[in-house]
Amino acid sequence: MEAEAFIFHPNDSQQVLKILEALKxxxxxxxxxxxxxxxxxxxxxxxxxxxxxxLELEHESESKSILSxxxxxxxxxxxxxxxxxxxxxxxxxxxxxxxLKSFLIRRVNSHEISRIAGSIxxxxxxxxxxxxxxxxxxxxxxxxETKHEVVIDLIERFENRIASxxxxxxxxxxxxxxxxxxxETVLCECKFSKTVRETSAFAIAELVRFNKDVFVGQxxxxxxxxxLISLSSVRSIQILCTLIKSIKSPIVxxxxxxxxxxxxxxxxxxxxxxxxxxxxxxxxxxxYYGRKDAIDAxxxxxxxxxxxxLQRSGTRGVLIDVRGVKSSIEMHPFASCVARFAVQFEVGxxxxxxxxxxxxQEVLQRVRETDVCxxxxxxxxxEILWGASP
Numbered sequence: 530m531e532a533e534a535f536i537f538h539p540n541d542s543q544q545v546l547k548i549l550e551a552l553k554x555x556x557x558x559x560x561x562x563x564x565x566x567x568x569x570x571x572x573x574x575x576x577x578x579x580x581x582x583x584l585e586l587e588h589e590s591e592s593k594s595i596l597s598x599x600x601x602x603x604x605x606x607x608x609x610x611x612x613x614x615x616x617x618x619x620x621x622x623x624x625x626x627x628x629l630k631s632f633l634i635r636r637v638n639s640h641e642i643s644r645i646a647g648s649i650x651x652x653x654x655x656x657x658x659x660x661x662x663x664x665x666x667x668x669x670x671x672x673x674e675t676k677h678e679v680v681i682d683l684i685e686r687f688e689n690r691i692a693s694x695x696x697x698x699x700x701x702x703x704x705x706x707x708x709x710x711x712x713e714t715v716l717c718e719c720k721f722s723k724t725v726r727e728t729s730a731f732a733i734a735e736l737v738r739f740n741k742d743v744f745v746g747q748x749x750x751x752x753x754x755x756x757l758i759s760l761s762s763v764r765s766i767q768i769l770c771t772l773i774k775s776i777k778s779p780i781v782x783x784x785x786x787x788x789x790x791x792x793x794x795x796x797x798x799x800x801x802x803x804x805x806x807x808x809x810x811x812x813x814x815x816x817y818y819g820r821k822d823a824i825d826a827x828x829x830x831x832x833x834x835x836x837x838x839l840q841r842s843g844t845r846g847v848l849i850d851v852r853g854v855k856s857s858i859e860m861h862p863f864a865s866c867v868a869r870f871a872v873q874f875e876v877g878x879x880x881x882x883x884x885x886x887x888x889x890q891e892v893l894q895r896v897r898e899t900d901v902c903x904x905x906x907x908x909x910x911x912e913i914l915w916g917a918s919p
């Protein structure tokens with residue numbers, strides 16, 4: 530990247546952002562490869578494009594003014610000055626020394642250049658994060674007056690940023706800016722489009738992955754779960770499944786306490802095949818992580834009867850090994866779903882051994898009571914008994 534590309538326009542914040550993004554990449558390259566400089570036959574150092582780009586920022590008078598006036602960028606300015614000093618030392622070493630001494634000095638300088646480049650990268654990323662989160666929170670605050678495409682793009686960029694890995698400074702910034710609360714508001718507001726609400730929900734799920742210790746509590750204390758179930762789309766139920774896998778029994782308890790089990794079970798009879806499939810996936814996750822009251826609540830909503838109907842309509846009698854190949858389930862999503870549900874709560878985390886045995890017997894009894902012929906009921910019963918074996 531040539532130095533001439535790095536020219537500041539102080540009144541153009543987007544230009545500043547683009548420049549800092551490019552400089553961050555340059556500092557990243559330099560941090561990873563501080564020995565990228567080349568020397569001529571006399572040992573004189575020619576700076577790499579990465580160093581040129583960073584030093585060009587330090588030399589620009591307008592850039593220096595911005596760096597010194599912005600309190601968040603003063604440390605960056607100091608790092609750039611230190612980098613300039615080190616580069617000059619390396620150049621002078623190449624001119625004045627030869628042999629082992631030159632080699633050792635250059636090694637020490639390269640290590641220090643790498644360290645400073647890493648610090649520059651961190652400072653630039655922190656500045657970018659501050660500016661981005663500020664823009665995000667302002668946009669979410671006035672989301673109703675903003676084009677949905679803009680809102681979705683910003684939320685997706687935020688999701689991608691936190692998906693890159695944990696960052697304590699970024700987390701503090703998110704908490705101070707109350708990003709979670711603003712995302713939750715968008716998710717819960719019916720005035721926003723389904724796509725906008727789903728995008729907010731995906732970002733919330735990513736926050737949980739970002740740091741469970743901090744954001745699980747916010748999910749459980751918020752209206753996120755109720756909003757996802759009320760939305761009742763394929764993507765919202767998919768996100769609910771993701772949250773159940775991440776948070777486990779506590780979020781299932783929340784679903785039960787809010788009386789949302791009937792709503793989930795009713796989705797099994799949706800006219801939309803994709804919703805039925807995702808609802809069954811959600812039922813399976815609840816079966817695995819749910820405590821006895823969750824399983825009881827599903828059984829009281831005629832879950833077994835609905836699963837039997839799905840199994841009959843979706844597979845035309847096809848049976849699969851419920852311990853077998855995942856692709857078979859993907860081809861026939863409702864195949865052996867009664868037995869698969871029984872396996873879920875039997876091997877899951879939410880029940881005691883005695884509760885598992887009792888609930889398995891109840892499922893078997895409910896299968897026998899469904900409106901199917903004795904032969905078909907016997908087949909399903911046998912499949913449950915066989916499928917649950919280790």
